[in-house]
Amino acid sequence: MNDGTAGAEVVSLYETHRKVYPREVTGRFARLRTLAAFALLGIFYGLPWVQWSGRQAVLFDLPARKFHLFGLTLWPQDFLYLSWLLILAALTLFFVTAVAGRVWCGYACPQTVWTEAFLALERFVEGDRPQRLKLDRKPWTTEWVLRKSAKQFLWIGFAALTGFSFVAFFTPARELAGSVLSLQLGGWETFWILFYGFATYGNAGFLREQVCKYMCPYARFQSAMFDHDTLTVSYDPGRGEPRGARKRGIDPKAAGLGDCVDCTICVQVCPTGIDIRKGLQYECIDCAACVDACDDVMARVGYRPGLIRYATERELAGQKTRYFRPRVLVYGGLLLVLGIGFVISLTLRQPIGLDIIRDRNALYRVLPDGSVENVYSLRILNKDDQAHRYVIEAQPAGVFQVDAEPVEVSAGEVRAVPARLRVAPGDLARAPRDLVIAVRAADDPGLAAGHGTRFFAPELDDDAHEDEHD
Amino acid sequence: MGPQAEDDLPVVRRWPPRMRVAAAIGWSSFLAACLGTLLTFAALDPQVIIDGVEGGEPGAAPWWLTRTGIYSIGFFLFWAIGAVAGMLTDYLHEAPPSEGHGP
Ligand code: SF4
Numbered sequence: 001m002n003d004g005t006a007g008a009e010v011v012s013l014y015e016t017h018r019k020v021y022p023r024e025v026t027g028r029f030a031r032l033r034t035l036a037a038f039a040l041l042g043i044f045y046g047l048p049w050v051q052w053s054g055r056q057a058v059l060f061d062l063p064a065r066k067f068h069l070f071g072l073t074l075w076p077q078d079f080l081y082l083s084w085l086l087i088l089a090a091l092t093l094f095f096v097t098a099v100a101g102r103v104w105c106g107y108a109c110p111q112t113v114w115t116e117a118f119l120a121l122e123r124f125v126e127g128d129r130p131q132r133l134k135l136d137r138k139p140w141t142t143e144w145v146l147r148k149s150a151k152q153f154l155w156i157g158f159a160a161l162t163g164f165s166f167v168a169f170f171t172p173a174r175e176l177a178g179s180v181l182s183l184q185l186g187g188w189e190t191f192w193i194l195f196y197g198f199a200t201y202g203n204a205g206f207l208r209e210q211v212c213k214y215m216c217p218y219a220r221f222q223s224a225m226f227d228h229d230t231l232t233v234s235y236d237p238g239r240g241e242p243r244g245a246r247k248r249g250i251d252p253k254a255a256g257l258g259d260c261v262d263c264t265i266c267v268q269v270c271p272t273g274i275d276i277r278k279g280l281q282y283e284c285i286d287c288a289a290c291v292d293a294c295d296d297v298m299a300r301v302g303y304r305p306g307l308i309r310y311a312t313e314r315e316l317a318g319q320k321t322r323y324f325r326p327r328v329l330v331y332g333g334l335l336l337v338l339g340i341g342f343v344i345s346l347t348l349r350q351p352i353g354l355d356i357i358r359d360r361n362a363l364y365r366v367l368p369d370g371s372v373e374n375v376y377s378l379r380i381l382n383k384d385d386q387a388h389r390y391v392i393e394a395q396p397a398g399v400f401q402v403d404a405e406p407v408e409v410s411a412g413e414v415r416a417v418p419a420r421l422r423v424a425p426g427d428l429a430r431a432p433r434d435l436v437i438a439v440r441a442a443d444d445p446g447l448a449a450g451h452g453t454r455f456f457a458p459e460l461d462d463d464a465h466e467d468e469h470d
Numbered sequence: 471m472g473p474q475a476e477d478d479l480p481v482v483r484r485w486p487p488r489m490r491v492a493a494a495i496g497w498s499s500f501l502a503a504c505l506g507t508l509l510t511f512a513a514l515d516p517q518v519i520i521d522g523v524e525g526g527e528p529g530a531a532p533w534w535l536t537r538t539g540i541y542s543i544g545f546f547l548f549w550a551i552g553a554v555a556g557m558l559t560d561y562l563h564e565a566p567p568s569e570g571h572g573p
């Protein structure tokens with residue numbers, strides 16, 4: 001690990017503000033990164049505008065306490081699904097890390113993606129690395145001021161757009177845009193747009209790779225998920241060393257040299273500013289910029305590509321990589337089981353909730369005709385997107401007479417309704433003590449929920465007294 | 471494309487230790503605050519607090535006292551608590567009691 005010695009720790013604040021000027025790279029991994037960045041940014045800025053049966057497709061409607069995910073609506077009662085989803089996400093990360101190292105960092109982490117976007121804007125305004133170095137050598141010229149202001153303008157605008165898009169996941173995007181345009185934005189929305197915009201600017205424009213180095217817990221944890229068979233960006237020292245500059249066209253073997261021409265291009269392109277030739281370092285975010293860059297150098301000097309490449313430690317030591325190893329199988333197996341369980345339980349999930357509370361004042365009531373009545377209070381929660389009329393029924397059927405009107409519950413509402421259950425005198429002997437009260441949507445008989453409860457009658461009230469106190 | 475002059479190489483930025491600690495505390499307490507906010511408000515509907523303040527008089531609460539407002543305040547409160555815990559941890563860890571030199 002390149003953790004710095006005591007000497008390196010004592011640096012002035014001034015020096016820490018010197019910037020890494022990453023050189024831009026072209027090549028297959030650079031293209032893949034750009035593609036991933038466009039896809040992810042596209043999702044982030046575009047998704048709030050996608051509609052789904054008359055409402056925003058993805059909306060974490062915090063003010064209304066419900067989450068819309070396309071056809072699915074989740075309520076606070078469905079918190080289990082949310083935690084389940086988070087566990088699945090974490091497991092996926094473990095699995096991917098064990099197999100392919102920090103691909104998350106290189107291609108999908110928001111920190112990387114937004115830093116890329118900010119770098120692209122910077123490049124657009126200030127030019128490539130040599131041009132930027134030249135520009136910064138002579139500050140306060142007209143050109144310097146113009147270019148720096150243009151960059152700041154773009155950065156701030158982009159950050160503000162990001163803040164808006166973030167809030168649009170929690171407040172309907174169309175309304176939000178309307179209130180921004182008519183300058184009638186609510187206080188908290190304004191605050192969060194500014195806060196998130198500011199955070200984006202700070203993280204992607206200023207902190208950049210320092211977030212990965214000093215703040216990201218995953219960057220530190222990941223070494224625990226690595227083993228000798230994990231794919232990481234690595235320099236092949238067996239092939240590259242001894243490194244050194246050489247004349248064009250000479251045979252490196254004859255000159256006693258390896259394939260590395262010591263051009264330091266791989267260091268110059270590195271967004272975290274490390275030298276991959278020193279081996280695996282925790283600062284390396286596996287972005288593969290150095291892979292592209294070195295392949296380019298190899299092509300120019302007429303050597304084989306792959307001096308720096310995705311490789312496992314075992315492969316570099318000349319052995320065969322073991323892909324199916326216990327760690328991978330355990331992560332993969334857990335992921336599969338939990339994933340299938342999640343899908344099944346989500347498909348079986350009924351968008352209806354039911355609570356039953358027995359009337360606490362009277363255990364039972366004997367009516368003038370001799371039949372016995374129990375009173376329950378039902379709380380029906382309609383978790384569906386549309387209103388339903390629910391019919392209340394008791395099982396086993398045929399014994400209990402249900403005295404309750406069908407109830408209309410609008411989408412997302414909870415309604416408390418009393419339900420009276422009666423048993424005729426002739427049926428008392430065969431009335432079970434345990435029964436199920438169910439509510440069923442009149443328009444969709446498959447949509448139902450039931451709960452077990454008890455029915456008390458004079459002959460059956462042996463243990464009534466203990467129940468009275470609960 | 472020959473070897474580069476040394477001063478053209480990117481400088482690896484290193485933060486001084488105090489700054490690293492501050493960043494680590496800020497970030498980890500932020501993550502903890504996210505989790506705390508999520509768990510708390512999944513179980514607690516802030517409307518209860520608003521109703522309590524209004525006392526049956528809708529519209530009596532100040533403008534900032536909305537569900538979003540309470541989520542936000544809750545989040546920053548968790549963040550602050552987490553940061554205080556982090557700072558204390560750092561302080562206790564950095565300044566061990568000096569043995570045998572007590573007052
Ligand atoms: S880019 Fe390749 S050849 Fe150049 S210094 Fe790096 S490893 Fe050596």
Ligand code: SF4
Nearest residue numbers: 270284285287288290
């Ligand atoms: S060493 Fe290579 S892969 Fe790692 S961060 Fe630097 S450029 Fe990216």
